[in-house]
Amino acid sequence: MTPLAEESRPVASTDNIAAIAGRGAIYITAAKIWFIVSGYGITVTLAHLLTIENYGIYRVVINTVSIINAVIVTCTYQTVSKYVSQEPEKADSIKWKALGLQVYVGGAATLGFFLLAPVVASLLNDARLTGWLRLASLITLSYSFYSVYTGYFNGKKRFDIQAGLDISYSTLKLVFIILLAWLGFGVTGSVGGFALAAASVLVISAIIARGGDRKGDVRAGQLLRFQSYLLLFTFVLTLLQRVDLMLIKALSSPDATTASENAAFYSAAVDIANITYQIIVSVTFVIFPLISQSTFADDRARTQGYISKTLRYTLMVMALTATLFSSNASGVLRVIYRDSYQAGSQALRIVAFGMLFFGLMYIATTIISASGQPGVSLLLGVITLVTSTALNALLIPSQGLVGAATATTVAMLVGTALACAYLWRRFRTLMSFASILRIAACAGVVYGASLLFAPASKVLVIAQLIALSVTYVMVLVLSGELGRSDLRLIARVARRS
Numbered sequence: 473m474t475p476l477a478e479e480s481r482p483v484a485s486t487d488n489i490a491a492i493a494g495r496g497a498i499y500i501t502a503a504k505i506w507f508i509v510s511g512y513g514i515t516v517t518l519a520h521l522l523t524i525e526n527y528g529i530y531r532v533v534i535n536t537v538s539i540i541n542a543v544i545v546t547c548t549y550q551t552v553s554k555y556v557s558q559e560p561e562k563a564d565s566i567k568w569k570a571l572g573l574q575v576y577v578g579g580a581a582t583l584g585f586f587l588l589a590p591v592v593a594s595l596l597n598d599a600r601l602t603g604w605l606r607l608a609s610l611i612t613l614s615y616s617f618y619s620v621y622t623g624y625f626n627g628k629k630r631f632d633i634q635a636g637l638d639i640s641y642s643t644l645k646l647v648f649i650i651l652l653a654w655l656g657f658g659v660t661g662s663v664g665g666f667a668l669a670a671a672s673v674l675v676i677s678a679i680i681a682r683g684g685d686r687k688g689d690v691r692a693g694q695l696l697r698f699q700s701y702l703l704l705f706t707f708v709l710t711l712l713q714r715v716d717l718m719l720i721k722a723l724s725s726p727d728a729t730t731a732s733e734n735a736a737f738y739s740a741a742v743d744i745a746n747i748t749y750q751i752i753v754s755v756t757f758v759i760f761p762l763i764s765q766s767t768f769a770d771d772r773a774r775t776q777g778y779i780s781k782t783l784r785y786t787l788m789v790m791a792l793t794a795t796l797f798s799s800n801a802s803g804v805l806r807v808i809y810r811d812s813y814q815a816g817s818q819a820l821r822i823v824a825f826g827m828l829f830f831g832l833m834y835i836a837t838t839i840i841s842a843s844g845q846p847g848v849s850l851l852l853g854v855i856t857l858v859t860s861t862a863l864n865a866l867l868i869p870s871q872g873l874v875g876a877a878t879a880t881t882v883a884m885l886v887g888t889a890l891a892c893a894y895l896w897r898r899f900r901t902l903m904s905f906a907s908i909l910r911i912a913a914c915a916g917v918v919y920g921a922s923l924l925f926a927p928a929s930k931v932l933v934i935a936q937l938i939a940l941s942v943t944y945v946m947v948l949v950l951s952g953e954l955g956r957s958d959l960r961l962i963a964r965v966a967r968r969s
Contacts, residue, residue: 528736556627578616614670799922826881836891856887
């Protein structure tokens with residue numbers, strides 16, 4: 473990674489790093505769970521309150537602005553967190569310097585998105601989007617400053633406050649978006665509710681983080697250089713997550729209304745598939761400092777252990793969710809959405825595994841970046857993005873939603889294969905081939921069992937998913953893939969956390 477204010481400092485023990493990361497993962501996972509639950513509350517409610525066309529428009533607008541938002545948030549958050557954790561005595565000086573920097577960075581991003589809204593709307597085949605895109609630019613402005621505060625608390629290891637702010641924000645979004653949509657303000661109210669929630673949590677975070685002594689000199693140039701580097705990789709990764717939906721809107725039909733409806737159906741499928749990726753995000757908060765520590769200490773054996781265990785456990789979890797969503801696509805969609813959204817069931821069967829590959833690629837690139845090679849992660853992201861864009865552009869016009877799901881899944885598989893190949897070349901380790909086969913076989917058992925039943929009610933669908941999950945764990949145990957040593961390891965981490 474880019475060298476920043478290097479000093480000779482004693483390195484904390486790996487056990488201490490693991491304990492701190494474990495506590496952070498618990499807090500952040502709790503916030504993430506509420507983020508997912510509240511997000512699906514918004515998704516399901518809006519799907520009922522808005523027409524299919526308007527729901528599709530809302531999703532396209534939010535997904536488009538989220539590309540910019542994710543870049544700004546991740547880059548700012550990681551930059552501030554890095555400097556604060558590195559020099560905690562300068563925490564408040566760093567905070568204020570970063571807030572001043574965001575006037576330019578965040579302001580430029582907001583203004584640029586606002587001015588380019590007509591161009592983006594034209595590329596998305598619907599000039600009506602211009603006004604809503606401009607309204608959404610207010611979200612970017614609030615995020616620019618809010619991410620400074622989340623990075624500040626993360627760097628100070630105040631994971632409880634960071635998680636509390638994230639939970640508050642998820643709750644405010646749920647309330648404001650649904651309230652304004654219910655009052656009849658349609659897409660404008662839904663996007664406006666999002667912006668209002670972002671502004672509200674910014675005020676709350678500013679109040680909590682107020683005060684503090686501005687000790688030590690902090691150069692804006694250092695912050696900007698690090699933030700600029702992160703911007704590139706985050707932009708590529710974020711665009712990779714959303715390029716299929718944008719191309720569905722642009723290429724699936726020459727009729728704007730039909731294209732918006734297609735976007736709504738595909739969004740429903742991707743929202744469910746994304747659970748597979750979302751449930752392992754917190755792992756990156758744990759593995760990043762561990763890999764950084766072990767590679768800095770040139771402890772190859774320990775690094776190899778972290779890599780193999782992380783890949784094995786994440787695959788074990790994601791294989792279950794991807795299999796459940798793929799084999800029960802129609803039933804899962806019926807539980808959450810209206811019957812008309814069954815149009816996305818075939819896409820869900822495919823893209824569920826696309827998100828499994830994306831999750832593995834995300835874990836692998838996190839490990840690569842933590843080991844001091846973020847440039848490699850950027851290159852892998854660019855290759856995957858180019859592959860996804862090309863395949864989506866090729867398949868969507870002829871195969872619609874299924875084409876988008878296929879293109880995305882193939883591209884994610886390519887990215888995962890390349891990332892794993894790099895890990896093997898550098899560290900000579902991944903997870904064992906025997907584990908891959910056992911996990912795949914266990915997932916295959918669950919997939920086959922899913923096809924034996926077709927529950928008629930929503931309650932029975934949920935019951936089947938629970939029963940299949942229990943079956944998966946039992947088969948893992950019977951196959952020897954999940955043993956006592958795994959349970960002891962989980963218990964040790966829990967005690968340290």
